[in-house]
Amino acid sequence: MTIRSNKLYDDSGVSRRQALKIGARGIALGLVGRGISALPPLFGATSEAVAATPGKILVVFEWFGGYDGLSTFVPYGDDALYRQRPNIGVREADVIKVDDHFGFQKSMLGMHRLWDEGNVAVIHGAGYDQPSFSHFTSSSYWHTGAPNSGEEYGWYGRTADALDPHGTPNYLVNISATQTLAVRAREHVPVVFDDPSSFTRAVFHPERSLIDNLDRGQIARNDTHQFMLDVNRSARDASALVSQAWESYNGSRNPDLRLLDLDKVVALIENDFPARLYYVRLQGSLFDTHVNQESPHNRQVQYCSDAVWGFFEEMKRIGKQDQVAIFVHSEFGRRVPENTSLGTDHGTANVAFVLGGGVKGGQYSTPVSLTDLVLGDNLQHTVDFRNVYATLIEEFLGHKKSEAILGDKFKTLGMFA
């Protein structure tokens, strides 16, 4: 991989970031049939949004599939764990202890290293009332931040819209093959990709100047067509930047350290990509462990743990470890008792993690009870997950009116200094 300069300059020597700032307004003024609502404050400035704390970047790292929190941040000090799980309960000997009650499953060396540095906040018992046991439904509740309700846009998309009402291009990035509901926004077209190299055009020289402008003069025939035109425009804005960032990133630094898809985030941050919000959804998750849980679960948490540690090593290298935070969660945890296939079924509340970004490491919220169970044999949640969202929005991103995004005021957890 060739190593190019970190900066992205065009021929005139104007940095791309500056050009983008001019371009953003220019694009918003462009008459591509988007309608009045997308135009900038010429028609009445929307200044209710407080600007985000400059420089902060949030990465949501969704460990989709329902990871088993009781085998991740293990309550080894609670006998009830072993009564409920005589076969698959993680043994004390297989735990890296953090205190005399809890510890990380021993494969999670990376996560534990971050914990020792004071860079891991563990939030116990994150969930919501009337939990759903369906992957898709519960995911959609976490993604929209609207449990047991319908909501068109994602919580992360709404956050982007609140922080940046102009819909600046490239503000919101989703590393995934297809768009995650969480990033669905009114004003932003999220940059969605899982393979940065697919962001380059295969094209012959005579076509070059034409291929990105095939929408010029076009008017939308229907809503789907309008959608296509919007996405086409966003592709034009993002592709060159993403490709160049990826090409100049030296991923061979840590060949065996699987960063999963976090390496794409590193590449973009390192190259001053303008995004403030990243959403990475774990691909090919092994976490839905209904059968023979031990091996796939341990392998997956090990990969994920290595990935976040490697990510922060990279952040340290570029001096951004306090500016960038990772938020880890899943759509639910798993049922307390083991099932007859040495696995576990879908559950309710789960631990979530916030890593880096100047977080005050430690444990938050109240640990769940393994004996006072609900809905048969499930954990009672001790904090609504939207409190975690509110904490990230207000304490980390610096946007004080989280209730406008979440629909209600949720108490923040005091995770940041």
Next chain:
Amino acid sequence: MATLNSRLAAVVIISVALARIGPDVAASNEDWSPGPTSWTGDLQPITEAEWNYDRAAHLLERAGFSGTPKEIQKLADMTPEQAVRSLVYYDDIDNDHLSPFEHSGLWDETLLNFPPSRPAATDMALKQGKGMGVRLKPDHVNRYAQPASDRFFYWLRATRLETRRVGYWWAERMLDTYRPLEEKMALFWHGHFATAESKVRDYRKMIKQIETFERHATGNFGNLAIAIAQDPAMLYYLDAGVNVKGAANENFAREVMELFTMGVGNYSEKDVREAARAFTGWNFKNLDFVVDSALHDDEPKDFLGQTGNFDGRDVLNIILEQPVTAEYIATKIFRFFVRDDVSPQLASELGTLLLDNGYELRPLLATMFLSRDFYSVATYGAHIKGPVEHVITLLKHLGAEDVPGIPDFNAMTVALGQHLLNPPSVAGWAQGQSWITPALIQERGNVAFDFLFPNVTQFQEPTLLYGSAGEAGQRLRRGYDILSATALDDPGIVSMFDLAARERDELFNTRISSFRGYELAMRKLIPTLRRAAQIDLTQMILDSGSVTTSEAVDYLLGRFVRVPVSVNTRDVLVTLLDEELGTTDINRAATFMEEPLRMVTHLIMSTPEYQLN
């Protein structure tokens, strides 16, 4: 300042208004004929007077994978009812020219009851001294369990490699079939009753499932639902085998109700558990459905308000009795073929149509394709083709007679976000707008490029083995011992995963197995013919009677794109063709116009409009 703002406002308002009016600033496809807005939601049939070539083209693109102008004209020459009937009621149409799948001979009976994981495989083999048809070496030998580990990886790799060929075989059927709706519905059912070979691990079960989808494609949904509930791929995928009396596993029952029939909110958690009990003992032996009565819970169950000694069939019949099932299925079919936005009233009408016909699908399909709604402005040109649909349609547009080997079909569709026979989850693919993101819209242009300008000189066979397994294999061939062959390049960086691997070396080495298993599968695998698509755009243009570059571009636009492109785009394409040919005279340029025509086609297929139909 205020004046500037208000002038700007005026311009914006006017252009937004123009956007709503219609095609006066548009270009290609003057026959573009969406029906009026009043037609939206109206299931009444269109009349013969309302039928034309453009609407026939719309029909063939949606109910099939498009076709040649001749095929479209044939439909246009019929009445709309005859045209729809010819696509929906296809039983009398012979499809014998399609070949059965040619097996590479990778499977044998010793692979029955294949263990679910590598640890399960090696544990079993260590206990019994053999497994999966191989014996272990005498136990005084180092890595004496290697034969079992190798055998496990052999089948893992073999079924995955063969499944790619199954994907090719199915794509070929989609392209060559005389019954396009049959294949399109089979594709729809595959996304609905979703299983993935990556978990099923048996390409033979995937073939059987495709055949089931084709057999019941436009038949009776009830029969299809029962056939799939008893299908080996589905039974394995949803852990039916561990669903036994006294220990019901909810996975199968839940997905049957949540995803395959009723949708969430139409049953309780108790219904899921009771249904799970009804399905206990349902399993498969090789490729056949079996019920293990010893493991079946035949006590009474309470399900959806009824009580009885229900088994799986009974549960499915009760589910089918619920009107919500008919509505769920009919609406999903409508969304796939017509448009995404369905009002509650329309959903109810569609459900009633399906229910009143006893779940026979053809009356629903025929009504849909003949309806005013299907030709209304809300539907016309408002469908985003999924990747497989898109690629097959693209090949049909280009007049390709076979699915080419270069580029690789699976590589193209995976790049666009759809891995045939490997949906991301039991919920299938999200469909609609989720197929499109900024990167994916660009990728569609790249895929068109790869078909038009196949990289025949640098094509890399996807079966080439990279990574640590490939590296290990190369080192073995150069005479390295096993530990050196599997060692990492930079000993300074060790992952826990590899540390653990070294600890297991005394019994077997999985990195070696990963290579050896792959190698053995590749020795047998029938290779995919790596030939480019045999396309001839020159002949297409000459046959069209176009004599100028303008006429040629207009012809290509008319043939490929449903939604009209802008005047600007059309002019830009004509200019490009003029420049590349050095003349506007088609006959003058006939002997050297193939590459320039392909460039124009590539640009056409990169427009936002081309992605819609």
